[in-house]
Amino acid sequence: MSGIGHLAAGFAAKPAAPQIPLWVFLLAGETNDILYFLFSTAGIEPKSTIVTMDFIQGVKYSAATSNPWSHGLFMSVIWSVMVAVAAFLFYRDRSVSILFGAVTLSHWALDFLMHSNLPVFFDGSPLVGLGLENYGSGFLFMTIFDLVILAVAIFLYFRAKKRLTMQAG
Numbered sequence: 001m002s003g004i005g006h007l008a009a010g011f012a013a014k015p016a017a018p019q020i021p022l023w024v025f026l027l028a029g030e031t032n033d034i035l036y037f038l039f040s041t042a043g044i045e046p047k048s049t050i051v052t053m054d055f056i057q058g059v060k061y062s063a064a065t066s067n068p069w070s071h072g073l074f075m076s077v078i079w080s081v082m083v084a085v086a087a088f089l090f091y092r093d094r095s096v097s098i099l100f101g102a103v104t105l106s107h108w109a110l111d112f113l114m115h116s117n118l119p120v121f122f123d124g125s126p127l128v129g130l131g132l133e134n135y136g137s138g139f140l141f142m143t144i145f146d147l148v149i150l151a152v153a154i155f156l157y158f159r160a161k162k163r164l165t166m167q168a169g
């Protein structure tokens with residue numbers, strides 16, 4: 001349940017908190033997918049099996065699954081708050097903490113564009129999402145969108161990095 005676009009949030013956030021290692025931000029952006037991996041391995045959430053994935057048919061799953069613990073809106077907000085609290089305890093900085101919460105929550109926002117099976121609360125609650133991945137043209141758009149936001153974020157990251165080294169030098 002992921003696109004590389006999730007990494008964009010980490011790259012974009014890093015210049016705002018230069019003291020934090022980049023990989024920590026990249027990890028925060030993948031929180032929901034890491035949880036999905038853990039929960040589906042533990043059997044708490046169903047594993048979604050992709051049958052086709054191409055620019056004509058989009059993404060087709062063998063069965064429609066719902067992953068409320070890793071990808072439900074309600075739990076995503078909870079995970080984001082938990083990441084923000086953990087970041088605060090670790091770094092003792094309120095803006096860094098808010099940044100981490102935002103990076104974590106950005107995962108759900110991007111998945112909202114991509115998927116169509118995100119529960120609002122738990123199983124049985126309405127499933128939301130624009131489901132761009134389900135249609136050929138939507139899938140193509142989503143892929144390009146992922147690449148573009150990632151490229152822009154990496155560009156911003158290196159530009160900010162260059163500025164910092166110039167200041168230091």
Ligand SMILES: [Zn+2]
Nearest residue numbers: 001002033111
């Ligand atoms: Zn995801």
